[in-house]
Amino acid sequence: MLVELGHFALVLALVLILLQGSLPVIGALRGRDSWMAMAGPLVWLQFALLLLAWLVLEWAFVSHDFSVLYVAMHSSLDLPLQYRISAAWGGHEGSMLLWVLTLSAWSVAVARFGRHLPLPFFALSLGVMGWVSAGLLGFTLFTSNPFERLLPAPLDGSDLNPLLQDPGMIFHPPLLYMGYVGFAVTFAFAIAALIQGRLAPEWARWCRPWAVTSWAFLTLGIALGSWWAYYELGWGGWWFWDPVENASLMPWLTGTALIHSLSVSDKRGGFRIWTLMLAIITFALTILGAFLVRSGVITSVHAFATDPSRGSFILALLAITLIGSLALYAWRAPKVGLGPSFAPLSRESMLLVNNVLLVVACATVLLGTLYPLALDVLGMAKLSVGPPYFELVFTPIMLPLLLLMGIGPMLRWGKHEGAMLWRSVWWMALVAVVLGLLWPLSMGGWGWLRALTLVLAAWIILSVASDIISRLRRGLSLPAARLGMHLAHLGVGVFVAAVAMVMSFEIEQDLRMAPGQSVEVAGYQFHFNALRRVDGPNYIAQQGSFMVTHNGRTLTELLPEKRIYDQSEMPMTQAALHRGLMRDLYVSLGEPLSLDSDEWIVRIYYKPYMTWMWAGCLLMALGGLIAIADRRYRRRREALA
Amino acid sequence: MKKSHRRLLFVLVLLGATAGAVALVTAALQDNLAFFITPSEILALEELPERNLRIGGVVEEGSVQRIGEGITVAFRVTDGAASVDVQYEGILPDLFREGQGVVAQGRLSAEGTFQANTVLAKHDETYMAPEAAEAMARAKQQVQEAQQGDY
Numbered sequence A: 001m002l003v004e005l006g007h008f009a010l011v012l013a014l015v016l017i018l019l020q021g022s023l024p025v026i027g028a029l030r031g032r033d034s035w036m037a038m039a040g041p042l043v044w045l046q047f048a049l050l051l052l053a054w055l056v057l058e059w060a061f062v063s064h065d066f067s068v069l070y071v072a073m074h075s076s077l078d079l080p081l082q083y084r085i086s087a088a089w090g091g092h093e094g095s096m097l098l099w100v101l102t103l104s105a106w107s108v109a110v111a112r113f114g115r116h117l118p119l120p121f122f123a124l125s126l127g128v129m130g131w132v133s134a135g136l137l138g139f140t141l142f143t144s145n146p147f148e149r150l151l152p153a154p155l156d157g158s159d160l161n162p163l164l165q166d167p168g169m170i171f172h173p174p175l176l177y178m179g180y181v182g183f184a185v186t187f188a189f190a191i192a193a194l195i196q197g198r199l200a201p202e203w204a205r206w207c208r209p210w211a212v213t214s215w216a217f218l219t220l221g222i223a224l225g226s227w228w229a230y231y232e233l234g235w236g237g238w239w240f241w242d243p244v245e246n247a248s249l250m251p252w253l254t255g256t257a258l259i260h261s262l263s264v265s266d267k268r269g270g271f272r273i274w275t276l277m278l279a280i281i282t283f284a285l286t287i288l289g290a291f292l293v294r295s296g297v298i299t300s301v302h303a304f305a306t307d308p309s310r311g312s313f314i315l316a317l318l319a320i321t322l323i324g325s326l327a328l329y330a331w332r333a334p335k336v337g338l339g340p341s342f343a344p345l346s347r348e349s350m351l352l353v354n355n356v357l358l359v360v361a362c363a364t365v366l367l368g369t370l371y372p373l374a375l376d377v378l379g380m381a382k383l384s385v386g387p388p389y390f391e392l393v394f395t396p397i398m399l400p401l402l403l404l405m406g407i408g409p410m411l412r413w414g415k416h417e418g419a420m421l422w423r424s425v426w427w428m429a430l431v432a433v434v435l436g437l438l439w440p441l442s443m444g445g446w447g448w449l450r451a452l453t454l455v456l457a458a459w460i461i462l463s464v465a466s467d468i469i470s471r472l473r474r475g476l477s478l479p480a481a482r483l484g485m486h487l488a489h490l491g492v493g494v495f496v497a498a499v500a501m502v503m504s505f506e507i508e509q510d511l512r513m514a515p516g517q518s519v520e521v522a523g524y525q526f527h528f529n530a531l532r533r534v535d536g537p538n539y540i541a542q543q544g545s546f547m548v549t550h551n552g553r554t555l556t557e558l559l560p561e562k563r564i565y566d567q568s569e570m571p572m573t574q575a576a577l578h579r580g581l582m583r584d585l586y587v588s589l590g591e592p593l594s595l596d597s598d599e600w601i602v603r604i605y606y607k608p609y610m611t612w613m614w615a616g617c618l619l620m621a622l623g624g625l626i627a628i629a630d631r632r633y634r635r636r637r638e639a640l641a
Numbered sequence B: 001m002k003k004s005h006r007r008l009l010f011v012l013v014l015l016g017a018t019a020g021a022v023a024l025v026t027a028a029l030q031d032n033l034a035f036f037i038t039p040s041e042i043l044a045l046e047e048l049p050e051r052n053l054r055i056g057g058v059v060e061e062g063s064v065q066r067i068g069e070g071i072t073v074a075f076r077v078t079d080g081a082a083s084v085d086v087q088y089e090g091i092l093p094d095l096f097r098e099g100q101g102v103v104a105q106g107r108l109s110a111e112g113t114f115q116a117n118t119v120l121a122k123h124d125e126t127y128m129a130p131e132a133a134e135a136m137a138r139a140k141q142q143v144q145e146a147q148q149g150d151y
Helices: A002-030 A039-062 A069-074 A081-087 A092-113 A119-143 A167-196 A203-232 A243-268 A272-294 A308-335 A347-377 A387-410 A418-443 A448-473 A480-505 A610-627 A631-640 B003-032 B039-044 B130-150
Strands: A383-385 A507-513 A518-521 A524-535 A539-550 A553-558 A561-565 A571-574 A576-579 A583-592 A600-608 B033-037 B053-059 B065-067 B072-078 B083-089 B101-108 B114-121
Touching (some): A002 A167, A039 A081, A039 A092, A069 A092, A081 A167, A092 A119, A092 A167, A092 A272, A119 A308, A203 A243, A203 A610, A203 A631, A243 A272, A272 A347, A387 A448, A387 A480, A418 A448, A480 A600, A480 A610, A507 A518, A553 A576, A561 A583, B039 B083, B039 B130, B053 B130, B083 B101
Parallel strands (some): B033 B053, B083 B114
Antiparallel strands (some): A507 A600, A518 A524, A524 A539, A539 A561, A561 A571, B053 B072, B053 B101
16 A cells, blocks of 8 residues: 555656746746746755655655565565665666665755746746656656565565675665766756756856765765775775766766866856757766666666666667757857956866766767667677777776866966966976875886876875965965865875776785685785675675785785575675775685585785775765855855845 | 967867877777687687687586696586687686686687686576577677588
8 A cells, every 4th residue: 555655656756847947947938937836845845755755765665565566576575674665666666666766865955045036037947847747756666666566475575786786885875876967957057048048157057066065975985896896895896987987077077077167157157058969968977977877778787677677768868968958058158148258378278178078088088988889779899899809998088187187276267377377386296296106016027008197196285285385374265165176285285196096006815725724915914714604684705815915914814705695596696804994804705616625716906005095985975965065156145135 | 378279279278188089099909909809709710819818608517626736727628519628827716616707808829728817607596697698699690600501
């Protein structure tokens, strides 16, 4: 009964969303205030209904209601409570519902924090968000209803995929969706402005907090996914250039371009046509991501089971989004007008190059991701594009970006004197080069690419430090927006250093080991103590015990496991890690050599600077969240309140 | 800078970046593509291809064995009509099993053994890698066509 209530709430929410997409828009076009004012209440109501539907689904999981097909497919009696809760978004149908719910939460946020916006713009924006919600909720209801019944109900479910039974997986999808979906807000703002045919001078300032918040969440979501893949997939990589990872990276790249381009639109009124375009593209890329993940066109850890109707539905959504918004753009964008001019050496020119590089990087990723699909669809060839392609193409595009990142924030808007720039950076350049060239030696190996990358990482970190210090010394204030930017840039520097170090100095060894044997990797002794059987709540595991010693001192005992899950009989490798500031030690059990021997194939990794990688991502996201606390965005509201 | 100059600068930067990217992309793509091929197609090859290949099929029952003292493993991949010897050094994926779908990427050696550097199995119990399914389907089709030819 409760389940039908959830289903009914979804249907009712769709009706309200259709109203949200029509009444306020008509009101805005006809100038009827009462119709426009309905946008807010409609958004709150549809959010309440979607939340109700979500709680019903959660309840079905918590109470083991296997008469719901989706629950029977993704849960079991033995599944621990926290994973029953997260299992609600562990499959296609539930994760779609979470997506729709998140979009609804963003709409509520716009309704709540956007009250200072002019009413027609406010109504149009929420109307456009209604269209997006309608498309996604329609998709959920008609092709992927999580409340579908399975009668007669099985006695037990077939369990959640063991790979998803992990804390990282509890948080990764919600955070990622927060970011993904947030770009619907900037999209709605862009479309609303285009429909109105004019861009208010404050338009970019309205957009910025939303764009930056989405970007910060997307950063966190991607980082968490990578963090999960690193230890959970059992082979210690952190980025695979898997099509689905690319699907989240592409909107991140254009989203990064967008927040930078918005700063020019906000501060100088420039780049506005381009900013509108980026807002549209970023949103379209999130829909493309949904298509790649959910249509079954690709093989990947993330891909959900296939159903052709789903693919067609999302493709139709993507086509409508692109054709509709680009047509509107072509029609209205020329009215927006250009901003003030700037010199070749200026903050604007740096941000221009930043945008070009980011968009080109995104295009190369897009090409590598879609090329095999396109050839396959055309029936020309079946092939795959591997990580070397992406690494080869991505690196030379990113390196100049890092170089400019150290200069851009120091430059003035409009025009900057070359001599003045040189005076403030020459010592930084010198220190960065010396530091960067020596840095790889600390790991005992020198190479051109790693040295260059580390020079650039040091360059960025120094640039951030020098700006903060010189501002404080001159008694200048450090507004939240600037501090946030610096933290995010610092995060990039730290992240890049980590990437250079891991890729140059990681040691990966797969070897045969039996209990009682020892091996030395990167100066650490790994002693395979014993193998024992461990019973988990819904699995049985073989657990290896490895004592790790360094310079004669015992560091830790690592306990990697090979689990067999009861319901699915699916084996899973659970790696064991010892994390440190400068390096991670990583042990995982491969497979027994044969049934009668106690020899195993064991994987032992030494991964330098991994902690820096996660710290870098956290700094980026933190920087974004600090930046939106800037008074610039709030004063506006108070003044109008 | 005048507006027209600025636009020219923008166009030039964009063109330069695009040209650079295109050059990079073509060079990178050329070396890093792996073409999909089925075991039957490998047997039908007349000369050794000098590039990465990706084969799909099913791991033949009873074919998996460890070689020597190291961690090299050998198995046969079949599409139902023909099979190919595959060697791989490393740890096989958790869901790699005899009689199940598999995709291997690597190069064909002169002796006709496929030297894999990546082995992919399905990632849950109900899912078959599309490429493994494709190999089986292609082989089946060829067998049917051959039979029709006999009549």
